Amino acid sequence: MQSSGGALIRDARRRAGLTQAELAARAGTVQPAIARWENGNSSVKLDDVLRLTRLCGLELEFSLVVPRVHSAAKSTGPAVERALARPVHSGGSSTAERIVDAAVECLIDVGWEKATVSEVAARAGLSRPTVYSYFGSREDLLFAVSSAAAQRISAQLLAVAEAGTDSGAEFVVESVVTVVMEYRRDPAASLLALIRPGEILAAQAVEVSRVALLPLLKWEPQVADELDEIAETVMRFVVSLMVDDGSRCRSEDGLRAYLYRRLIPSLHI
Structure with a gap:
């Protein structure tokens, strides 16, 4: 653990x-x-x-569940559409949430390099010391933004799982298609926490991928010990598709077919 x-x-x-x-x-x-x-x-x-x-005033909840059999459904359903419509930021009212919201807006407007703590503090209507009292460093603040983005991405992928898939392979493919297509719709907001200038993978990208792929274990429990490596492989595919979608992957059907041919065999699921 x-x-x-x-x-x-x-x-x-x-x-x-x-x-x-x-x-x-x-x-x-x-x-x-x-x-x-x-x-x-x-x-x-x-x-x-x-x-x-x-x-910390929180509780963890655990439950044992029997994997459900999902009916096949390739199209995006209402659950997925609702998840895609959610904003990246939390929209909360606490001071920490205000800071994260301001950081998200700052990143979208000026990018990673210019997203300083001073700029975030000004947008949140707070002082720099107040921001530092909640987030000890700029990297801590950007990690919180990554977590906010991860919550959105995880909600999307859980919606994909609930929308109906028959296998772990289908879940992975539909998840990647969802994320890539969302990125193409709005590259500034959708995965802003994962892609940074000059970096292939942001520090938290693989962890975000691992959490998002946890539903895979419903169908493929035997890969639990390999989930970190699977998450890294999937994230590398996702990042490469963001950098250059290629002629074979420009349409949803083309992307889906490519992932079944190349990604799924590499994961051995």
Whole structure:
């Protein structure tokens, strides 16, 4: 539970508006221990994840489910359309959410290089020290934006799963088609947290891909230990299709056929 447990702790802490030092004080430990867990440099037990999540005022919920048999449905249904219509930002009223909303707007307007903490603070109507009190660095703030984008992407892909698929292969293909087509509709807003100038993959891109692909385990539970590598492979395909869609992949049907020919065999699902 090393990487996913640390990600859950980090998400819970940030939702609670706590610094690593503040969470460490509540947990009776030291800040470097929290940092090691969140960064995946130290393994974390499920009991510790539950305890730290509760210290952030949140609860984790678990359930055992029997995989459902989905009816075949290739077209985009109402559930997918509703997910695609959601804004990238959270639209919340808390100070942390205001900051994230302002950062999203800033990124769309001026891009990564000019999205400074000062600019975000001005757009949020706050001071720079206030922004830093919620997000310790510019990278922490951009990670929060990545998380906001990840929530939207995950909602889209879950909608794809619910819209009707028969297999893990179909889920992956339809998920990639959904994300790529969304990017083509609005490249500024859809995946702004994943693609950065001069980088092939942003630091959090693979983690976002892994979380979004969790529904794959409904059909292919045997690949649980390989999910990180599968997520990286899928994300690399997605990024390459954003950079150059190619003549074979310009239409949805062409893209879908290409993914079945090239992506799915490489994943062994």
